[in-house]
Amino acid sequence: MNCRKVRVLYTLFRDKSLNVQQTKEVSEHIKMCEQCKDLYDELDRITSYAKTFERVKPNPESLENILRTIEIAPQKRWFIKPHWVIAYGTIFVLLIGFSFSLIHRMNVKKQLIAKKQEEELLKHNKKYIMDYGEFQKGKPIYTIPSNGHSVKVMETSY
Amino acid sequence: MERMEDVSDTVLLFEIKESNDEDAFRILFERYSDRLFNLIYRMTGHYEDSNDLLQEVFIRVYKNRHKCYRMKNFRGWVYTVALNIARDYLRLNKRRKEEMFDEKKIKQKAKDPLKKIETNEIKRKILNAMNRLNAKYRAVFTLRDIEGMSYQEISKVLNIEKGTVKSRLNRARLKLARELKGKI
Numbered sequence: 001m002n003c004r005k006v007r008v009l010y011t012l013f014r015d016k017s018l019n020v021q022q023t024k025e026v027s028e029h030i031k032m033c034e035q036c037k038d039l040y041d042e043l044d045r046i047t048s049y050a051k052t053f054e055r056v057k058p059n060p061e062s063l064e065n066i067l068r069t070i071e072i073a074p075q076k077r078w079f080i081k082p083h084w085v086i087a088y089g090t091i092f093v094l095l096i097g098f099s100f101s102l103i104h105r106m107n108v109k110k111q112l113i114a115k116k117q118e119e120e121l122l123k124h125n126k127k128y129i130m131d132y133g134e135f136q137k138g139k140p141i142y143t144i145p146s147n148g149h150s151v152k153v154m155e156t157s158y
Numbered sequence: 159m160e161r162m163e164d165v166s167d168t169v170l171l172f173e174i175k176e177s178n179d180e181d182a183f184r185i186l187f188e189r190y191s192d193r194l195f196n197l198i199y200r201m202t203g204h205y206e207d208s209n210d211l212l213q214e215v216f217i218r219v220y221k222n223r224h225k226c227y228r229m230k231n232f233r234g235w236v237y238t239v240a241l242n243i244a245r246d247y248l249r250l251n252k253r254r255k256e257e258m259f260d261e262k263k264i265k266q267k268a269k270d271p272l273k274k275i276e277t278n279e280i281k282r283k284i285l286n287a288m289n290r291l292n293a294k295y296r297a298v299f300t301l302r303d304i305e306g307m308s309y310q311e312i313s314k315v316l317n318i319e320k321g322t323v324k325s326r327l328n329r330a331r332l333k334l335a336r337e338l339k340g341k342i
Contacts, residue, residue, distance in 0.1 A: 011328035050303035058195035
């Protein structure tokens with residue numbers, strides 16, 4: 001192994017990351033070559049010193065300066081996020097509206113069915129419905145409240 | 159109950175993002191400020207400016223709080239931010255490169271006063287030589303030999319291959335060794 005190759009491997013040699021063969025070769029070269037040995041010793045010493053550098057403390061006011069700059073302040077903590085409240089609220093209102101509309105439709109349908117059944121029944125019994133005041137002849141039999149209007153059921157002539 | 163100091167970065171960042179929790183921010187600052195400051199200081203060599211740059215790093219963390227808590231490697235990210243800020247500073251302040259490390263800030267606990275002076279002198283020389291290194295070599299040297307990071311971590315922080323980390327570190331060490339040969 002020549003000097004150039006050995007120097008490329010200094011760091012790995014120092015960090016004991018070379019394989020056995022390479023370690024042996026570098027080690028033997030350093031023993032034989034004075035220049036490489038001096039350079040390696042220097043590198044080793046610098047690396048060792050670097051590890052002993054003490055930590056320099058930052059200015060104690062740094063944190064306060066940062067906090068002032070970013071204006072950090074506790075925000076109101078929501079149990080549920082506002083956008084979720086809006087979303088759930090909208091869904092709830094829509095559901096209620098839909099339910100009422102459904103109930104109303106059902107009632108109307110029921111009324112229509114009842115009315116149709118009554119009409120069928122009256123027709124079947126040879127009776128028909130006239131609007132109040134329309135009949136001139138005959139005797140009214142009974143009154144059906146339908147759509148808020150009073151009607152008279154008259155006996156048919158047929 | 160878990161103490162606030164023991165909670166993970168993710169939880170702290172979530173608290174900051176969710177409720178602007180000042181305590182969480184303080185803990186995060188305490189956790190990282192020393193290391194980041196040292197990294198920046200070793201890169202720039204200027205104490206006062208390093209403080210400003212450190213503040214910039216944490217302001218950036220706060221501004222990015224909405225994505226920080228989702229990061230898998232916040233530590234790597236924040237080191238990258240610090241390095242980028244330091245590099246930008248170096249680019250803008252090439253003239254100030256001559257302004258070297260402030261000796262007052264480098265303290266040595268050695269009991270022997272003579273030894274202390276000698277050690278400080280050697281460290282000052284190393285730091286000055288480091289300051290003359292190219293920023294990419296200085297970053298690797300600082301992260302590995304001063305911060306004690308693994309090759310893997312450095313590779314993530316600098317976003318370079320592990321092999322590149324090793325070769326850059328070797329070059330950085332060799333440059334320093336050649337420059338300081340016979341001086342320390």
